[in-house]
Amino acid sequence: MILALETSCDDTCAAVISPGGEIRSNVVASQGLLHERYGGVVPEIASRRHLEVVDAVTSDALERAAVSLDDVDRVAVTQGPGLIGALLVGLSSAKALAAARGLPLVPVDHLHGHVVASTLEPDPIERPYGCLVASGGHTFLARVEEPSSYRVLGQTLDDAAGEAFDKGARLLGLGYPGGPAIDRFARDGDPEAFRFPRSLPGEGLDLSFSGLKTSLLYRLRDLGEEEVAARRADLAASYQRAIVDALAARIEQAIAEERLERLAIGGGVAANSELRRVLGERCRRSGVGLWAPPLALCTDNAAMIAAAARHLVPLPYPEYLALDAAARLGPEATRAAA
Amino acid sequence: MNLLGLDTATAASAVCLLRADGRAFEVVPQVSALSARPAHASDLMPAVALVLEQAALRFGDLDALAVGVGPGAFTGLRIGIATARAIAAAQSLPVRPVSSLAALAAGAETELTLAVIDARRGQAFAALHRGAEEVWPPFVADPATLAERIRTASGTPDAVGDGAVRFRDVLEAAGARVAPEHSPLHVIRALHICRLGRSAPVAAPAAVIPEYLRLPDVTAQSPVAHP
Numbered sequence: 429m430i431l432a433l434e435t436s437c438d439d440t441c442a443a444v445i446s447p448g449g450e451i452r453s454n455v456v457a458s459q460g461l462l463h464e465r466y467g468g469v470v471p472e473i474a475s476r477r478h479l480e481v482v483d484a485v486t487s488d489a490l491e492r493a494a495v496s497l498d499d500v501d502r503v504a505v506t507q508g509p510g511l512i513g514a515l516l517v518g519l520s521s522a523k524a525l526a527a528a529r530g531l532p533l534v535p536v537d538h539l540h541g542h543v544v545a546s547t548l549e550p551d552p553i554e555r556p557y558g559c560l561v562a563s564g565g566h567t568f569l570a571r572v573e574e575p576s577s578y579r580v581l582g583q584t585l586d587d588a589a590g591e592a593f594d595k596g597a598r599l600l601g602l603g604y605p606g607g608p609a610i611d612r613f614a615r616d617g618d619p620e621a622f623r624f625p626r627s628l629p630g631e632g633l634d635l636s637f638s639g640l641k642t643s644l645l646y647r648l649r650d651l652g653e654e655e656v657a658a659r660r661a662d663l664a665a666s667y668q669r670a671i672v673d674a675l676a677a678r679i680e681q682a683i684a685e686e687r688l689e690r691l692a693i694g695g696g697v698a699a700n701s702e703l704r705r706v707l708g709e710r711c712r713r714s715g716v717g718l719w720a721p722p723l724a725l726c727t728d729n730a731a732m733i734a735a736a737a738r739h740l741v742p743l744p745y746p747e748y749l750a751l752d753a754a755a756r757l758g759p760e761a762t763r764a765a766a
Numbered sequence: 767m768n769l770l771g772l773d774t775a776t777a778a779s780a781v782c783l784l785r786a787d788g789r790a791f792e793v794v795p796q797v798s799a800l801s802a803r804p805a806h807a808s809d810l811m812p813a814v815a816l817v818l819e820q821a822a823l824r825f826g827d828l829d830a831l832a833v834g835v836g837p838g839a840f841t842g843l844r845i846g847i848a849t850a851r852a853i854a855a856a857q858s859l860p861v862r863p864v865s866s867l868a869a870l871a872a873g874a875e876t877e878l879t880l881a882v883i884d885a886r887r888g889q890a891f892a893a894l895h896r897g898a899e900e901v902w903p904p905f906v907a908d909p910a911t912l913a914e915r916i917r918t919a920s921g922t923p924d925a926v927g928d929g930a931v932r933f934r935d936v937l938e939a940a941g942a943r944v945a946p947e948h949s950p951l952h953v954i955r956a957l958h959i960c961r962l963g964r965s966a967p968v969a970a971p972a973a974v975i976p977e978y979l980r981l982p983d984v985t986a987q988s989p990v991a992h993p
């Protein structure tokens with residue numbers, strides 16, 4: 429069994445998966461409400477909360493999986509990227525837990541976890557496949573040939589897609605986190621009511637979202653308070669459409685250029701109902717298989733960290749004792765194949 | 767009782783294994799570590815493995831853990847406490863939280879000891895001890911307030927710790943004695959965490975958290991986006 433911990437941002441996560449990739453437990457202690465009134469994650473608050481609950485979340489994951497530490501043969505943990513103080517709680521806990529049991533440890537790149545979340549049972553995606561990871565911190569397209577690594581095809585040059593949702597929701601007065609709020613409001617709105625830019629910089633597969641929120645800001649000024657209040661749903665729907673269109677355009681381009689037959693989506697933005705609808709339609713039309721895992725595997729979770737750890741070389745005790753967290757950890761830092 | 771003690775309240779990682787036969791195997795940090803960049807993530811566990819090896823013991827031979835809960839640098843404290851709690855969980859051991867300021871004072875072996883840890887942002891964490899007795903429980907204060915309190919103390923305290931070095935001028939002006947800058951007395955030794963830990967009550971693991979003494983600073987750092 430693989431026991432995995434993930435504390436890179438504001439969710440304290442632990443999971444147990446079998447060597448075959450079955451999820452035995454996937455526990456998330458969410459801090460959402462703690463940070464709501466600040467309109468974002470406050471690192472010190474997140475780190476305090478992680479320490480308070482990390483042991484309980486870990487033992488809960490073992491209990492729900494109906495296993496004990498005796499059944500665990502490797503420990504996996506997110507090494508980065510993320511909030512350094514938050515990462516260090518999970519990493520310190522995982523290192524000490526593994527060491528005290530003489531177990532090997534697998535440090536995992538958080539983004540690698542998102543990329544391979546769809547490789548878990550009961551419906552694992554086959555390789556090669558393309559993957560969109562879109563969250564508040566990251567937005568990129570990747571190609572997966574081998575499960576131990578991934579190649580970034582294109583990424584946002586400025587804001588992440590989730591950040592665009594958050595900023596848009598703040599401007600529209602819809603609250604935090606922005607993605608679910610805009611998604612909800614957009615249901616009653618007309619996505620064609622307003623035109624916002626789809627910024628697709630260059631010939632490649634990169635994205636850009638920073639111009640979008642500026643465009644929304646100007647539009648809100650032009651409309652005036654009353655009109656904005658009256659047309660909030662239309663604004664939300666149109667703004668959401670612009671984000672989804674930009675993502676979908678790059679995905680279609682990637683599918684064509686890379687001759688992809690399968691596509692997976694991950695990250696918090698993968699929960700967006702409009703994105704799921706649009707991608708579902710287009711993939712069906714072009715005969716591309718779409719893997720849109722359940723929400724619990726899209727947002728931050730430890731099962732995906734364990735999924736990545738299945739295919740990485742574990743560090744035997746005591747080689748990992750001096751391991752440090754890395755606030756920045758890129759694809760190039762992904763460890764070699766098993 | 768084989769007791770493993772840790773402290774990470776300052777920039778220095780301190781580890782000690784107090785073996786059942788009374789022998790101590792200790793990693794005593796250099797005084798220079800107090801002003802270096804903290805490296806608990808890379809230093810703490812190797813030090814734990816080292817003292818175990820020196821004592822010819824394994825994790826399974828431990829009977830309890832003692833950990834310094836500060837006050838001190840938040841990230842460092844969390845690394846030490848998460849480490850202690852995870853070892854305890856892995857081996858079903860009790861954890862005994864110990865005040866890092868009390869351990870600092872215990873090392874000074876002076877009659878009236880003011881333990882001072884640098885709290886950053888121009889403030890200090892401090893506690894006053896007369897022998898084993900805690901005269902002032904831990905508090906956070908700016909140097910001027912700390913100096914005022916020192917003037918009300920009955921006696922001349924000896925001040926130790928990275929905070930004492932940092933605020934030497936203010937503390938000396940208020941009547942405290944401060945050990946020379948490179949004195950090893952400024953370092954928190956895990957030996958004292960162990961000694962105090964022997965008699966400290968066991969706490970439920972979830973209750974072993976840092977003595978923060980300060981609310982999270984929300985204004986100084988803008989919130990970051992949700993992933």
Ligand SMILES: [Zn+2]
Nearest residue numbers: 538563728993
């Ligand atoms: Zn994430």
